[in-house]
Amino acid sequence: MMKDPLFSDIGSRLSARSGINELMEDLGEAVAGGHRIQMGGGNPAHIPESEALWRERWLEMGETPGQLESTLGDYDGPRGKIQFLEAFSEHLRNAFDWEIGPENLAVFSGSQTAMFLLFNLIGGQCGARRRRVVFPLLPDYIGYGDQAIDPGTFLGVPGAIELRGERGMKYRIDFDRLRLPEDTAMLCLSRPTNPTGNVVSDEEMRQLEVLAQKSDAYLVTDNAYGMPFPGVIHRPAAALWTPHTIHAFSLSKLGLPGTRTGILAAPAPIAAALARMNANLALANPSVGQALVTPLIRSGRLQALCREAIRPYYARRAAHAAATVKAALPSGMDFRLHENEGAFFLWLWLPELKVSASEAYMELKREGLLVIPGDRFTPGLREKWDHPGQCLRLSFGIPEDQVERGAAILGRVVPRLCRQIP
Numbered sequence: 001m002m003k004d005p006l007f008s009d010i011g012s013r014l015s016a017r018s019g020i021n022e023l024m025e026d027l028g029e030a031v032a033g034g035h036r037i038q039m040g041g042g043n044p045a046h047i048p049e050s051e052a053l054w055r056e057r058w059l060e061m062g063e064t065p066g067q068l069e070s071t072l073g074d075y076d077g078p079r080g081k082i083q084f085l086e087a088f089s090e091h092l093r094n095a096f097d098w099e100i101g102p103e104n105l106a107v108f109s110g111s112q113t114a115m116f117l118l119f120n121l122i123g124g125q126c127g128a129r130r131r132r133v134v135f136p137l138l139p140d141y142i143g144y145g146d147q148a149i150d151p152g153t154f155l156g157v158p159g160a161i162e163l164r165g166e167r168g169m170k171y172r173i174d175f176d177r178l179r180l181p182e183d184t185a186m187l188c189l190s191r192p193t194n195p196t197g198n199v200v201s202d203e204e205m206r207q208l209e210v211l212a213q214k215s216d217a218y219l220v221t222d223n224a225y226g227m228p229f230p231g232v233i234h235r236p237a238a239a240l241w242t243p244h245t246i247h248a249f250s251l252s253k254l255g256l257p258g259t260r261t262g263i264l265a266a267p268a269p270i271a272a273a274l275a276r277m278n279a280n281l282a283l284a285n286p287s288v289g290q291a292l293v294t295p296l297i298r299s300g301r302l303q304a305l306c307r308e309a310i311r312p313y314y315a316r317r318a319a320h321a322a323a324t325v326k327a328a329l330p331s332g333m334d335f336r337l338h339e340n341e342g343a344f345f346l347w348l349w350l351p352e353l354k355v356s357a358s359e360a361y362m363e364l365k366r367e368g369l370l371v372i373p374g375d376r377f378t379p380g381l382r383e384k385w386d387h388p389g390q391c392l393r394l395s396f397g398i399p400e401d402q403v404e405r406g407a408a409i410l411g412r413v414v415p416r417l418c419r420q421i422p
């Protein structure tokens, strides 16, 4: 007799090993005091100005009668803290001129959870049809890869590669190739893009919104590194809010990943459905992050922190990391770095890599450096595309001296993994 499998089909899918699993295990190792240099995970940097502000608010919460007791001792409604929803929607109205209110928002335990619920609310099997989620610009975030409960939901479209100068590159949406299937329900992209640091232009965003409108689909922008918090975008970029747009936000990359606070802005019926899903899944949301930042949003101090400390910090760090990596690799070697327009990653393309990106990852890990292989950033890819397998994502949120040590390891290991140019 055949033995029953241990898990259900959905259980097996959701508990399978995935890219995001491996990444979080590497991150956990670094936090636990591992000896390797952590250029893998996307932990935000410890920025002194941000930490001083969190500490100040933390103490203030403790000293304000009732505040700590209510934050720690009460469940909020499944949509989030009403004071937070009001303050955040007011900020979006004032900063971007959006017509938006608390009824358009819902809070989750991190934007990872938010995206999981959103993908599976809108995408997947629907009677005899399948509602698809299209990623119009690969590479994109590793963490989307295994989030669809119905595995046929995702479709990813490779970006067009634009070469820039001697060592630069940038991905563009390949609109000639982007043919939306009839059953497209959602287009989704991170902006700035994790892993590349790309910021898709306003013009491209408008084109995507028109495509979404024509297909009666939604355009989802994941702003984890972008607007309004932490605002790590180094070029002018507008944020579209129409009946066909949905936005994801997070407090993590501000420096508060431990509070697990993600937010979705969507048409009111979708926000309400998501809040109901969240009640089934989690009852309510972590309230510490919301309580911590609400007065800071109202007073504008959070916005000032992003503008005056966080964005300039990452701009400096991006320039340092790019210069350090370029100097560490042999000048005769063929390599390119994606333009850093935001977020906190370098995306290194090694056209002459003669092993797989996973083998390169293993070899670098043995030598004491954690990175992420590029081929993990291809949610929904259905065609053969060798290019991401020639790339590595390097995070530069760690202290500068560690970036320098990491770059030295790259400089030692990478040349022997690449074909020599005659």
Ligand SMILES: Cc1ncc(COP(=O)(O)O)c(C=O)c1O
Residues within 6 Å of the ligand: 042, 109, 110, 111, 112, 113, 141, 143, 190, 194, 222, 224, 225, 249, 250, 251, 252, 257, 260, 261, 262
């Ligand atoms: C693009 C993107 N979206 C979403 C997330 C999830 O972040 P969190 O769940 O901490 O809000 C991340 C985390 O790295 C990310 O890079």
